[in-house]
Amino acid sequence: MEEVRTRFPPSPTGYLHIGGARTAIFNWLFAQKTGGKLILRIEDTDAERSSEESVQGIIDSMKWLGITWDEGPYFQSRFINEHVAAAQRLVESGHAYKCFCTKEDLDRKRKEARKKKTALQYDGTCRNLPPEEIAKKEAAGTPYTIRLKVPRGGGFVSFEDIVYGIIEKKYEDIEDFVIVRSNGRPLYILSNAVDDIRDGITHVIRGQDGLANTPKQILIYKGLGAPVPKFAHMSLTLDPKKAKISKRTHGELVAVHFYKERGFLPWAFVNYLALLGWSTPDSREIFSREELIEAFSLEGISRANAIFDIRKDDPKFFTDPKAISINTHYLRNLPVEEIEPYVREQLKKAGIWDPEFQGIKRDWFLRTVDLIRSRYHVTTDFATLGRAYFSDDYPIDPKALKKNILRHEGLKEWFPILADRLQAIETFTAEEAEQVIRETAEEFGVKAGILINGIRTAVTGQVAGPGLFDVLIAVGQRRVVERLHKAVTFFE
RNA sequence: GUCCCCAUCGUCUAGCCAGGUCCAGGACACCGGCCUUUCACGCCGGCAGCACCGGUUCAAAUCCGGUUGGGGACGCCA
Numbered sequence: 001m002e003e004v005r006t007r008f009p010p011s012p013t014g015y016l017h018i019g020g021a022r023t024a025i026f027n028w029l030f031a032q033k034t035g036g037k038l039i040l041r042i043e044d045t046d047a048e049r050s051s052e053e054s055v056q057g058i059i060d061s062m063k064w065l066g067i068t069w070d071e072g073p074y075f076q077s078r079f080i081n082e083h084v085a086a087a088q089r090l091v092e093s094g095h096a097y098k099c100f101c102t103k104e105d106l107d108r109k110r111k112e113a114r115k116k117k118t119a120l121q122y123d124g125t126c127r128n129l130p131p132e133e134i135a136k137k138e139a140a141g142t143p144y145t146i147r148l149k150v151p152r153g154g155g156f157v158s159f160e161d162i163v164y165g166i167i168e169k170k171y172e173d174i175e176d177f178v179i180v181r182s183n184g185r186p187l188y189i190l191s192n193a194v195d196d197i198r199d200g201i202t203h204v205i206r207g208q209d210g211l212a213n214t215p216k217q218i219l220i221y222k223g224l225g226a227p228v229p230k231f232a233h234m235s236l237t238l239d240p241k242k243a244k245i246s247k248r249t250h251g252e253l254v255a256v257h258f259y260k261e262r263g264f265l266p267w268a269f270v271n272y273l274a275l276l277g278w279s280t281p282d283s284r285e286i287f288s289r290e291e292l293i294e295a296f297s298l299e300g301i302s303r304a305n306a307i308f309d310i311r312k313d314d315p316k317f318f319t320d321p322k323a324i325s326i327n328t329h330y331l332r333n334l335p336v337e338e339i340e341p342y343v344r345e346q347l348k349k350a351g352i353w354d355p356e357f358q359g360i361k362r363d364w365f366l367r368t369v370d371l372i373r374s375r376y377h378v379t380t381d382f383a384t385l386g387r388a389y390f391s392d393d394y395p396i397d398p399k400a401l402k403k404n405i406l407r408h409e410g411l412k413e414w415f416p417i418l419a420d421r422l423q424a425i426e427t428f429t430a431e432e433a434e435q436v437i438r439e440t441a442e443e444f445g446v447k448a449g450i451l452i453n454g455i456r457t458a459v460t461g462q463v464a465g466p467g468l469f470d471v472l473i474a475v476g477q478r479r480v481v482e483r484l485h486k487a488v489t490f491f492e
Numbered sequence: 493g494u495c496c497c498c499a500u501c502g503u504c505u506a507g508c509c510a511g512g513u514c515c516a517g518g519a520c521a522c523c524g525g526c527c528u529u530u531c532a533c534g535c536c537g538g539c540a541g542c543a544c545c546g547g548u549u550c551a552a553a554u555c556c557g558g559u560u561g562g563g564g565a566c567g568c569c570a
Contacts, residue, residue, distance in 0.1 A: 011570045046570060076570095103568065110567095113493080120494075120566070145568055164497070165509095173495050173566095181568040188570045212496060212565035235498080235563095242562060275504065275519090283506050283518045302498095302505075305563060309503045309520090322504060322520045332533070375532035404530085437529095452529045464531025 004036025005202050008069070009076075009192065011043040012054035014247050016061035017254045018308060019207065019237045022273045026234060027205045028067045029274070029296040039199050040072035045080065045191060061256040065266050066289070071199075076191055079198070083186035086194045086224055087146045087179050095223030096179060098144040099126040100137050103182075121175035122147070146180035148219055157215040162232035162298045164208075169215040177216055193217045197226040205232045205298070208305075209244075232298045235277045235305045245308055253310050253319065262318065263378030265334075265342055268327040272320070277306040286329060328377045336366045342379045343369055350383035352391035368474045371466050388460040389474055392482075396490070400463035404453040405490055410446060411454045412491045418455065419484035428477040430469035437468075455480075458487035 006027040010020050031038040040062075044050040059073070090096035099122075106122070113120040127149065137144070151171045158168040179190040186194075196204065204210075211233045221228045239245050245254050252258040259269050271287055278301050287295060309320040317324060331339060347353040357365040372386050388394035405411055418440055425432045437455070441448040452468045459475055472480050 009570090013570075043570060049569085099568095106568085143568095167496080169496075175566080177566095178568055183568075185568085187568070192570085207564095208497070209564055215496095233497090238563075240503085244563080272504095277504085279505055281506065285504090285519055304498050304505095306505090307503065317521085320503080320520090325520055372532095374534095447529085449529045456530070462531085466530095466532085468529065 002202065004031060004034040005039060005200050006031045006036060006205055007039040007041055007196065007199060007201050009041040009043045009195075010058050011046060011049075012051060012058060013046065013049040014054055014057075015255045015257055016058045017245065017247055018256065018273060019245055019254070020058075021061065021065060021067075021256050022237060022276060023206060023234065024062060024067050025065070025270055025273055026232075026278070026298075026301070028069070029293055030203060030205060030232075030298060031070070032293045033296050036202070037070035038068070039074065039201070040069040041074045041076060041195060041199065042072075043076045043188070043192070045076050045185070045188070047077075057257065061260075064260050065256065065270050067270075074195075074199070076195060079191070079195060080186060082198065083191045083194045084180060084184065087186060087190060090148065090179070090220070090223045091146060093223065094149065095219075096146050096148050097127060097129070097176075098134060098138075099147045099176075099178070100129075100142050100144045101125055122177075124176060127176060143182040145178045145182050147176040147178050148216070148223065150174045150176050150219060157218050159214065159218055159228065159231060161211070161214075162203075162230060163235075163301045164211070164233055164303060167211070167214070174215060174219070179220070189213055189216055190220060193220045194224075196229060197221065197224065201229050203230045203232060203298075205234065208233045208236050232301065234301050235303060237276060237308050238305050240307055240309055240311075242305075242307065250310065253312070254308070259319070259323075263342075263346060263380035264323075264327050265330050265339065265379065268330040269323065271330075272323040272326045275322075275326075276308065277302050286326070324377050331376060331379070332374050336370045336373075339373070339379065340366065340369065343382045346379045346383045347390055350387070352383065352387065352393075354390070357390070364474075371470055371474055375464070375466075385462060388462070392479065394461045396457065396461040397463060400457040400461065401490060403463060404457040405487070408446075408450050408454060409491075410444065411450075412488055414440065414444060414446075414451065415454070415458065415484045415487045418451065419481045422472075422477065422484070423481045425477070428473065430473050433472045434469045454487075455484065458490075459483045 008024040008027050010016065010024075016024075028038050030036070042055055042058075044055070055073070062069070087096060091098065109123060110120050126147070154171070156168045156170045157174070158166060160166050177189065178187060180186050214231055214233075218228055237245050239250060243249070247254065256269075260266070267289065271285075271292070274287070274292060274296075275285060278296075280295050280300055284295070309322065311317050311319070311321075344353060344358070347357075354361070368389050369382065372382070372389065376382065376385065382390075418437065421436045421440060422428075422433060425436060437451055438448050441451050453463075456465055456468050456471065457463065459480055460471060465471055466474075475483075
């Protein structure tokens with residue numbers, strides 16, 4: 001069997017968004033699964049909207065996600081001559097023709113058609129121009145476009161889409177579409193097909209919005225005498241209002257880099273995206289890289305569009321809850337060493353990274369990360385909610401202060417006493433610390449919980465967290481004592 | 493206006509092709525309980541759906557037709 005070759009062809013007109021990432025992921029998975037290749041092709045023929053930064057941004061995002069490609073990036077703009085040459089061949093072989101209609105004429109006709117409520121297809125004015133007339137117009141320098149000559153008189157284009165099944169499109173429903181502009185530049189529909197032929201693409205896996213283009217592109221393949229690849233169109237990703245997600249209306253929320261910045265683990269994000277519109281019969285949801293590749297199949301892609309459940313302005317979820325929950329799952333269950341680099345990155349970004357966390361304090365660092373991770377959702381939480389573990393400069397949550405400290409006047413006196421007693425412990429263990437705290441509570445006739453919660457807030461700034469005695473060990477005797485002494489000032 | 497695609501809990505979906513085992517399963521979210529010094533985790537339980545109408549059939553989420561709804565494409569954008 002011939003080698004599978006898929007491609008991901010983003011146009012560099014902005015960052016990589018989740019729709020594009022999903023397309024890239026599916027192409028990548030299929031290539032990996034079949035032992036084939038993924039080709040990265042930058043479709044940069046729209047010079048005005050394309051930019052170097054976008055190319056880099058897309059590549060960065062793909063790298064972050066861990067989507068590797070085998071060839072490229074190729075740049076479509078380098079092959080324009082090839083595209084035009086292909087169009088010439090189509091003209092010579094009678095599969096395409098030159099059209100001298102002006103844009104103004106066409107606009108006028110289109111407007112009329114709209115008014116009369118008839119189809120707005122090209123009417124074929126130049127389809128059968130006698131050769132003399134073509135020569136005459138060309139000699140006069142009349143600009144022309146090249147249109148594909150769609151077969152007339154019954155019949156249809158048909159192909160079997162791997163996801164949608166057999167698709168048939170009547171010739172009469174396809175107009176003679178333009179493949180080369182009057183300025184000599186090729187159009188996407190042509191360039192894309194010609195590039196796919198040159199790159200030997202065997203499987204075109206793309207968004208369902210390409211479905212309508214497919215019959216046209218098949219006509220191009222056939223006209224060029226090239227083998228037609230297999231097509232697999234995937235459902236689109238919609239927003240909660242069922243509108244196509246777009247950079248314009250959703251901004252950063254749909255940008256891959258946004259998820260990197262907000263503390264997603266890249267594989268968790270890939271896992272989530274793979275689940276948007278794809279599933280296995282056993283409804284499994286968590287996959288390692290190897291498992292996903294093993295489980296992937298194009299047949300598992302759903303035909304119905306999926307909604308990316310972004311919740312703008314939701315205080316609890318800054319994006320699709322399912323995405324967060326998958327990230328949370330990985331954050332809790334991966335070996336700590338695997339999340340270590342991502343936590344490090346966040347602490348660095350927050351300016352509280354200490355190189356010793358990677359050196360002499362590494363064991364402590366990993367244990368601490370492990371201790372607190374079960375209540376975090378994204379890696380940025382380590383630098384915000386978990387700041388007190390890694391830095392002495394941490395904020396006290398006002399709510400926690402009120403509830404756990406200020407409400408209990410007695411703490412003003414107990415904190416220094418506790419500090420002294422904790423300091424006096426020779427080998428600072430959770431058990432020892434617990435004993436000291438419980439005895440102190442008893443001595444002053446106060447519930448241990450009051451002391452425990454008060455200390456927690458003083459030492460971590462939070463209302464909640466891991467079991468206090470483990471916290472004390474993680475924070476360390478010296479720092480605990482310091483923080484308790486300092487806590488007295490909260491009453492001023 | 494024309495053409496194409498789609499339709500199961502709030503969301504992602506399994507089941508549909510090969511009708512009965514489905515008074516529809518899982519996950520997230522939500523609610524309740526257990527655990528607990530707090531918050532999580534974990535465990536247990538709950539809420540919630542086959543868009544509608546008709547047909548075929550002993551039997552339909554599954555097959556057929558229609559309606560409605562949603563999406564996409566109709567550019568000398570990619």
